[in-house]
Amino acid sequence: MADEVSADSVTLNLLLNARVTVRSSPLGVINTPMIPWSQTTLPPNNARNIHIKLENMQRTGSFKIRGVANQFARRPNGGHFVTMSAGNYGKAFAYASKHYGSKGKVVMPETAPVSRSVLIQSYGLDVERVPTSCLMDVVKRCVQEDNMTFLHSYDDLDLIAGHASLGLEVLEVVPEPDVVVVCCGGGGLLAGVAAAVKLSGCKKTRIYGVEPEGACTMFKSFIEKRPVDMDTHSIASGLAPPFAGMLPYELCQRYVEGIVLVSDDDIKAAVSTLYKAGLVVEPSGSAAYAAIASNKIPKLEGKDVVCILSGGNLGKDELGNFPD
Numbered sequence: 001m002a003d004e005v006s007a008d009s010v011t012l013n014l015l016l017n018a019r020v021t022v023r024s025s026p027l028g029v030i031n032t033p034m035i036p037w038s039q040t041t042l043p044p045n046n047a048r049n050i051h052i053k054l055e056n057m058q059r060t061g062s063f064k065i066r067g068v069a070n071q072f073a074r075r076p077n078g079g080h081f082v083t084m085s086a087g088n089y090g091k092a093f094a095y096a097s098k099h100y101g102s103k104g105k106v107v108m109p110e111t112a113p114v115s116r117s118v119l120i121q122s123y124g125l126d127v128e129r130v131p132t133s134c135l136m137d138v139v140k141r142c143v144q145e146d147n148m149t150f151l152h153s154y155d156d157l158d159l160i161a162g163h164a165s166l167g168l169e170v171l172e173v174v175p176e177p178d179v180v181v182v183c184c185g186g187g188g189l190l191a192g193v194a195a196a197v198k199l200s201g202c203k204k205t206r207i208y209g210v211e212p213e214g215a216c217t218m219f220k221s222f223i224e225k226r227p228v229d230m231d232t233h234s235i236a237s238g239l240a241p242p243f244a245g246m247l248p249y250e251l252c253q254r255y256v257e258g259i260v261l262v263s264d265d266d267i268k269a270a271v272s273t274l275y276k277a278g279l280v281v282e283p284s285g286s287a288a289y290a291a292i293a294s295n296k297i298p299k300l301e302g303k304d305v306v307c308i309l310s311g312g313n314l315g316k317d318e319l320g321n322f323p324d
């Protein structure tokens with residue numbers, strides 16, 4: 001992240017412009033559906049009205065394409081890019097690289113499903129799988145020795161502005177939600193959605209981030225009042241980067257009510273319940289639902305709530321990990 005970028009750089013104007021870019025992107029970003037919980041076969045909940053944002057149906061299977069569309073639109077001359085990703089950013093990055101004809105490499109944690117590496121390679125990109133703690137060192141090596149340009153998968157102004165289009169889209173359906181629940185890894189999605197909602201004037205909306213207990217970097221960052229790193233472990237590999245982003249942290253401090261934690265068992269149960277209701281959602285994408293279903297979000301009764309299902313890239317090989 002460039003030094004001069006801060007939470008003050010994220011203005012409503014910037015986000016509205018990014019939405020135009022994302023909507024007109026040649027990558028075909030979808031305005032994903034939002035469905036009322038009451039019109040699904042999910043177990044009933046006490047909130048007045050829960051809306052489920054189906055970002056699992058997004059192009060490339062997750063919200064990441066929104067931010068990537070904005071990042072690539074702002075680098076029209078292409079380049080040789082490197083990034084680090086557990087899968088979904090890498091997939092969106094690979095899809096965009098192919099479209100724009102740029103070369104690239106994705107550095108992945110060795111815990112990410114192998115099927116994700118194979119898919120990224122099928123778009124013509126290189127993949128290097130390394131221990132989570134080495135991700136940044138390998139990226140730095142690519143920048144210094146191979147002259148690649150680093151595109152960050154969560155700590156980047158263009159990316160976060162692109163993700164904010166999701167928040168703006170939510171407000172087109174629910175103009176002033178009481179509560180918005182968003183999962184959090186490095187914090188790019190949460191930061192973008194929270195900034196979009198608050199800068200649009202929804203002062204009373206409570207926005208919660210959801211992290212796995214074993215990968216709670218933003219939760220710890222809120223306590224320590226600085227972005228922290230930790231040795232992360234979770235079935236939700238997309239929510240388990242080793243550190244919280246600086247810009248996401250600043251934006252979350254400003255716009256997010258709190259971070260709640262869910263266990264891997266809560267996440268597994270959520271994947272299974274959603275699947276039975278006909279919704280294919282991966283572990284990371286299920287965390288917001290898991291938090292609501294396991295009563296981790298305070299004071300939901302009678303409220304208008306938005307729950308974001310952020311991704312649906314669940315391989316057939318992974319399905320066996322979840323309870324019946």
Ligand SMILES: Cc1ncc(COP(=O)(O)O)c(C=O)c1O
Binds near residue numbers: 062187189237238239
């Ligand atoms: C499905 C899904 N949801 C959420 C996240 C977390 O996004 P962020 O790192 O912007 O917090 C990821 C990250 O890879 C993801 O793949």
